[in-house]
Amino acid sequence: MAKSVLGRGTARARVLEAALTLFGEHGVSGTTLQMIADSIGVGKASVYYQFHSKDEIVAAAAQPMFDDMARVVTIAEAVPDPHTRQEICISGFIEFSVRNRRLAAVLAGDPVLESMVESREDLTDIVERFKNLLLGGGHGPAGRVIISMITNGVYSAVTDKELEDVSDEQLHTTLLEAAQQLLRTPSYFE
Amino acid sequence: MAKSVLGRGTARARVLEAALTLFGEHGVSGTTLQMIADSIGVGKASVYYQFHSKDEIVAAAAQPMFDDMARVVTIAEAVPDPHTRQEICISGFIEFSVRNRRLAAVLAGDPVLESMVESREDLTDIVERFKNLLLGGGHGPAGRVIISMITNGVYSAVTDKELEDVSDEQLHTTLLEAAQQLLRTPSYFE
DNA sequence: GTCTATAAATTGATAGAC
């Protein structure tokens, strides 16, 4: 009765845990409530006892990543220099992507997640501010391509199944180094 | 009667055209036969007259990209030096990704496409050979991370909606330059 | 918190007329 709503082992947490894994394997649209229920060994109705709809599960599963993103945005926006802001964003982005590799797999490009962001003001706001910070200042086409390559490259690398054996530390180090190397090349941003 | 089966404007081509757009917007699982039929203004049965199943549409829509990949693999495997092979692969990959930006959006990480590759020997074969060529020789963790970042970064950049206004030429140039810059850094591959 | 049963809508797919 006094159990934490978010604590590990609660029915709610088990649903989110299972959903996250299945979303990563089959995408959100390709995952049914039945699959989630089956994977934790309960009936569909039990899943609906915890969440009133599939969308609610998606939202709850993705929330931690948006929280991380909001934290980074808050920190970065407190800094005046655009270039420093950009650096904070990139390194923060790599950090929370690596910290939550499985969740990143879902967020990285699932159309359902994109729709969710579009339909919710708070998420659109945070994502927009994050993107603006990433761009640093007004860059030309080359700079925008590089930023896209870095962010999407990071997103995809942390979720790459063939890199599951690579440690979080190794991933973090290599990705940050590569990102900084690209950002340090002035020809992209002149 | 003598019309080309693959020519532009045939019913078959219109289905593939519509499917590709919808797959890009909603993912494969998120796209229904009804949506495809509606978007070209016909009934579902008419779509089924051209393709016997949804999987067949997916396969036909994705085929051109695998053909391109097979071409690059054939060319690269004819070269003895692993590093040259790698260069050919990267530049070939960037070229056909840019050439078919909309299709790349579908192939880039849709779980249905991944399942299709796994279930078809010919596709698994070509993708495996491509990946091996990309790796060049046996690289360590850092090198594998960089390769993943490049390939996924390219894939995602060509499909980035915010880069739709960037020309194919600009995209190609910038992506190739960035990829080569990362590949030329020995510390990743020692 | 979980179950069985079921509703209501949608999905992939087929039959047969035009």
Add this chain to the structure above:
DNA sequence: GTCTATCAATTTATAGAC
């Protein structure tokens, strides 16, 4: 090549018992 009609299966979601 396209249509209407229809099917069986599945999907999201709810009601009510334990």
